[in-house]
Structures are given as structure tokens and as C-alpha cells.
Amino acid sequence: MRKTQSSYTKLLVALLLSVSVIFTQSAAFAASPAAPVSQVSQVSQEDGAAQYKLFLKDKFDVSLSGKVTKGDFIKAVADILGYKPSGKEVTFSDVKSGSEWFDAAAALYEKGILSGPAIQGEQVLTTSVAVSIAVRAADLKELAYTYPEAKVNKALTKLNVKSSALGTKGAQETAAAVDTGLLTADQYANFKPKNAASEQLINTLLGKVLITKGLYKKYIGYVNDGDIFAKLSNAYNTSDIINAPKLQELVNTALKQDLITGYNIKDSRFNANFVDSLSLIYGHSDFNHAIQLIGLLRSEGLNAKVQFEPKTSAFIFLAEWGTPGPNVVKIENGNYISYSKEYDLAFEFATAADKAAFQDVILKYAKKDKADQTGLIIASWWQPLYYSQTELKDYEIITNNFITDPDSPYTVNPFSLNEDSEKVVAGLKAIDPSVNVTPIQFWVDKPFYRYLHDEAV
Numbered sequence: 001m002r003k004t005q006s007s008y009t010k011l012l013v014a015l016l017l018s019v020s021v022i023f024t025q026s027a028a029f030a031a032s033p034a035a036p037v038s039q040v041s042q043v044s045q046e047d048g049a050a051q052y053k054l055f056l057k058d059k060f061d062v063s064l065s066g067k068v069t070k071g072d073f074i075k076a077v078a079d080i081l082g083y084k085p086s087g088k089e090v091t092f093s094d095v096k097s098g099s100e101w102f103d104a105a106a107a108l109y110e111k112g113i114l115s116g117p118a119i120q121g122e123q124v125l126t127t128s129v130a131v132s133i134a135v136r137a138a139d140l141k142e143l144a145y146t147y148p149e150a151k152v153n154k155a156l157t158k159l160n161v162k163s164s165a166l167g168t169k170g171a172q173e174t175a176a177a178v179d180t181g182l183l184t185a186d187q188y189a190n191f192k193p194k195n196a197a198s199e200q201l202i203n204t205l206l207g208k209v210l211i212t213k214g215l216y217k218k219y220i221g222y223v224n225d226g227d228i229f230a231k232l233s234n235a236y237n238t239s240d241i242i243n244a245p246k247l248q249e250l251v252n253t254a255l256k257q258d259l260i261t262g263y264n265i266k267d268s269r270f271n272a273n274f275v276d277s278l279s280l281i282y283g284h285s286d287f288n289h290a291i292q293l294i295g296l297l298r299s300e301g302l303n304a305k306v307q308f309e310p311k312t313s314a315f316i317f318l319a320e321w322g323t324p325g326p327n328v329v330k331i332e333n334g335n336y337i338s339y340s341k342e343y344d345l346a347f348e349f350a351t352a353a354d355k356a357a358f359q360d361v362i363l364k365y366a367k368k369d370k371a372d373q374t375g376l377i378i379a380s381w382w383q384p385l386y387y388s389q390t391e392l393k394d395y396e397i398i399t400n401n402f403i404t405d406p407d408s409p410y411t412v413n414p415f416s417l418n419e420d421s422e423k424v425v426a427g428l429k430a431i432d433p434s435v436n437v438t439p440i441q442f443w444v445d446k447p448f449y450r451y452l453h454d455e456a457v
Contacts, residue, residue, distance in 0.1 A: 052207025071121025078104035144176035239310035262315035272307035286379035
């Protein structure tokens with residue numbers, strides 16, 4: 001590890017040098033763009049039924065297959081949207097309070113997704129009913145009901161279906177589903193209104209509802225996109241120092257007490273929401289490093305969804321180090337709390353094998369092992385930071401002592417060794433007994449794990 005004062009300070013800014021704790025987290029927001037095919041993996045332009053199925057299982061433990069009833073679909077919609085009944089009296093002619101579908105049906109009724117009086121939960125879910133519920137759940141019914149007959153018929157010709165087979169509102173809803181993409185082109189040929197809804201259709205509709213409601217994955221593009229560098233630059237240039245006074249008062253006190261030596265603040269509205277088994281997070285402070293990292297992954301044939309997640313780091317800058325940079329606050333003992341603009345890149349790969357291959361690329365081209373080392377991308381660290389929420393070979397387990405504020409989207413993510421987590425949590429609660437802190441274990445690369453043990457490389 002370099003020993004000069006300037007490089008030591010820079011490393012503090014970048015990695016939040018600490019024996020027991022450093023802060024970070026993932027988040028993000030963006031569009032869902034197209035992607036060319038990489039040499040190693042093939043990532044389609046848009047997620048399809050298989051990806052939606054995996055997401056539904058991973059995030060909500062929702063899995064619909066085989067004979068799916070209308071009640072099953074109603075419950076799934078309520079579950080993924082987090083809808084609960086308000087407690088107001090709701091009466092159905094065929095479903096009583098306490099039944100397995102009542103709460104979900106009541107919640108959807110209050111949202112205008114179901115109309116009653118009968119739910120018919122035991123009936124097999126048909127294609128037309130699934131589409132109608134999905135359109136309403138996606139908050140598209142008002143749009144649908146603007147459709148005049150000619151516009152309806154134009155859309156339904158893609159399905160080779162007559163509007164008379166769907167009823168007035170059903171035809172309007174189905175037409176709107178075609179035009180807005182809730183019904184994808186691969187569903188057109190086999191669209192039979194009265195047939196049982198296929199597993200592929202069900203998963204696609206639920207995935208599309210999540211997308212329309214802003215509850216699916218969020219990302220700025222793919223590694224192989226032609227405009228990914230422009231999108232990365234825009235994301236970085238429009239990010240700024242995050243100011244979260246309530247949380248900062250807590251963790252700044254922890255800094256002053258030497259409970260921690262640094263922390264990161266994130267905005268949960270930027271959460272990529274990727275599938276854990278296929279994704280990981282990579283953190284850094286130098287933007288040119290991000291550009292070169294994307295190019296490196298391209299050159300190694302690793303394509304993936306990419307989300308840019310802005311974060312702000314803070315650490316104690318000692319007075320003896322000289323004049324601090326911008327964005328500092330002087331504290332009682334004459335030292336400073338220094339704030340730095342940083343970022344995380346969230347990646348979701350097509351396969352678990354591609355995810356595992358990421359480490360080989362980093363260790364070869366983005367991990368510094370000696371001073372003045374060549375053959376690395378710009379600003380490579382001695383201890384790069386990348387981590388996964390699921391187990392990976394040759395990674396180590398540490399703890400995120402995750403701090404949230406119910407009144408804001410901001411979070412603080414104190415990383416610590418597992419054995420230090422109890423002390424960190426206790427110290428934070430001693431400062432503020434009401435703090436929401438949840439220890440979460442995850443898998444981090446070995447160089448960073450060694451860094452937490454105060455080892456040089």
C-alpha cells in the first residue's frame with residue numbers, strides 16, 4: 001500500500017479506511033434499453049417471461065404455474081403491488097372474510113381493479129380475464145376506455161380476435177394492452193380469450209404491471225449498448241453530494257466517537273432492484289474508472305444490465321494532514337468530516353457463470369498489487385470493492401449494518417466484519433435508541449475483506 005500522505009488521504013476518500021466499518025449500498029433508476037450480443041453471454045433487448053418469472057420468485061416469492069385460478073392471480077397482483085385492504089367494509093357474493101382470497105380481493109376492489117359482486121376465485125384464469133385485471137392493475141383502464149371502436153379493432157387485428165368476443169370494456173382493455181406493450185408480440189398468435197391463461201402470459205403480464213408501476217428493475221442500459229458511455233456520463237454529471245441531515249447527525253456522532261471512521265449515504269429511489277443471484281455491486285470514486293470498466297467488460301465478452309448508483313462518502317480528515325478539500329465540516333476537536341461524491345455500479349448478468357467470471361476480470365485488470373503497476377485500468381485500487389447478496393466461491397462474508405429512515409428515501413450502509421457488527425449496532429442504538437438498523441450479511445471480494453482486517457493488499 002502506498003504510504004505518502006496524499007495517497008493515504010485519497011485512499012481514505014475512496015475506500016473510507018476503517019478497521020471495522022465502511023459504508024455503501026446499491027440503488028438506482030433508469031430505462032430498459034436494448035443490448036447487442038456479447039461473446040460470452042446473450043442478453044436480450046428486453047426481459048421476457050423467463051426473467052419475469054425469476055424476478056417474481058426472487059422478490060415476492062410468487063410462483064404461478066399449472067392450473068392457475070382467478071383467485072391465485074388476484075392474490076399475486078395484490079402481493080407484488082403490496083396492496084392491503086383498508087379495513088372498510090367490502091362484501092362479495094361468493095367470497096367471505098377469512099377466505100384465502102378475501103384480503104387480496106378486497107384490496108383490489110378498493111383500488112378499482114375488481115368490481116364484484118362475485119370474485120369467482122375458483123374458476124380457471126382465462127386469457128381475457130388476466131389481461132383485463134393486468135390493465136387495471138397497471139393503472140391503464142382510463143386510457144383503455146378512451147378507445148373508440150375503430151381504434152379497438154385496429155389493435156385487435158394483431159390478435160386476430162373480434163371485439164364481440166371480449167365485450168365492450170374487455171375489448172378496450174385488450175386493445176390498450178396491445179398498444180402499451182402489456183401484451184407482447186410473442187403472445188399475439190396464441191391469443192385465445194376463453195382459453196386458460198398460459199404460464200408465459202401470466203408471468204409476462206405480472207412483469208409488465210411491475211414495469212408500468214415503476215417496481216421492476218431500474219438500469220441505464222447494457223454494457224454493450226452503443227450509448228452506454230453517454231448514459232453513464234449523464235448519470236454521473238447529474239449526481240451530487242447527498243444531504244440527509246437526520247441520518248448524518250447520527251453517523252457523524254458515531255464518527256466523533258470513533259465508533260466508525262467513515263460511512264456512505266445512498267438514495268433508495270435509485271435501487272436497481274436486480275435479481276440477487278445474477279447481480280453484484282462494484283464501488284469506486286473515479287468516474288474515468290467506470291468508463292474503462294465498462295470497456296473492459298466489453299472486451300472480455302461480459303454483457304450485463306448496468307445501473308449507476310450515486311453515493312456520498314464521509315470520513316474524518318485529520319487537521320495534521322493540512323488543508324482539507326471542499327465539502328468539509330469542522331468538528332469540535334479541530335478535525336473535519338469530509339464528504340466525497342462517489343458511485344456504485346450495479347450489474348445484472350444473464351447467467352450465474354457470467355457473474356462469477358466478473359471477479360477474474362477485476363483481479364487481472366483492475367486490482368493493484370504493486371506500486372507503479374502497469375496493465376491495469378485507470379485508478380485501480382489495492383483493495384477493490386465489489387459484493388453480492390448471494391454466495392460466491394472465493395468471496396468472504398461480512399455484515400452491512402443497514403440504517404434506514406422511515407421518513408426519507410436515504411439509507412446508510414455501515415460495512416463491518418461479522419464479529420464487529422454487534423458493537424457497531426449497539427453503539428448506534430446508544431446514540432439514538434430509535435434508529436432503524438438491520439444487520440445483513442453478504443459476500444465481498446477477498447482483497448476488501450483483507451482490507452477490513454488492516455492487511456495491505
